[in-house]
Amino acid sequence: MSPSPSTSTSDSPITTASVSTHILDTSVGRPARGVAVHLAARAGRDARWRALGGSATDADGRCKDLPALPEGTTHVRLDFAVEPYFQAQADAQQDAPANRDSGPGVFFPEVAITFAVVPGEHYHVPLLLNPFGYSVYRGS
Template sequence: MTGYLTTHVLDTARGCPAAGLKIELFRIDGAARDLLKTLTTNADGRTDVQILPADEFETGTYELVFHAGAYLDANGTPPESPRFLDLIPLRFGMSEQDHYHVPLLLSPFGYSTYRGS
């Protein structure tokens, strides 16, 4: 099997996919943190393409940064200053050629993630 990376973001407070949420992917190598790409979720809360497709996949340490604050602002969540959740960084390792799915369940005051399928 060839590896690849996907995500799915659900807005648990509103009970719907989190459409229009900006996501950045970084590769971590020691102290270096290199931005590989920036994507935005579609109407289903997924990206239109795999975050890291098979032809770009490498094992290693990565970080997804979910721009939750901007998403919450755009969707009418009452603003706070500063917002409790703004940027949500998820750092994780991919150790084998496999499908890694990193979903985010989001609300204004909490989030959850796991290795999905």
């Protein structure tokens, strides 16, 4: 069994936070599969962002393999590339009524969520998504 984020295999405390996420497409009531998610971190509000890598959501809408945060991380940014997901949804529903908006096919092509973290805590940050809005919260 692997250690939880607030414990370690040795007697030393965990010195970084951990992050997970998932996406639910509320317009269809299902997980959003195949959305690219990129993770960045910084140590202090005036520090530069450091790209750590990324993943894509699985069939359950979850990213289970996001990179670990470096020691000293105080802020995290999750970047969700949602435009390709919505384009694929639109292509799959060619017979659906046209959007009520005559603008671009995707109103939010990407979603960037920035939040503060403290060492030893786990942060699960779900994204509730639809073509014309989104919301996030700290989950468990």
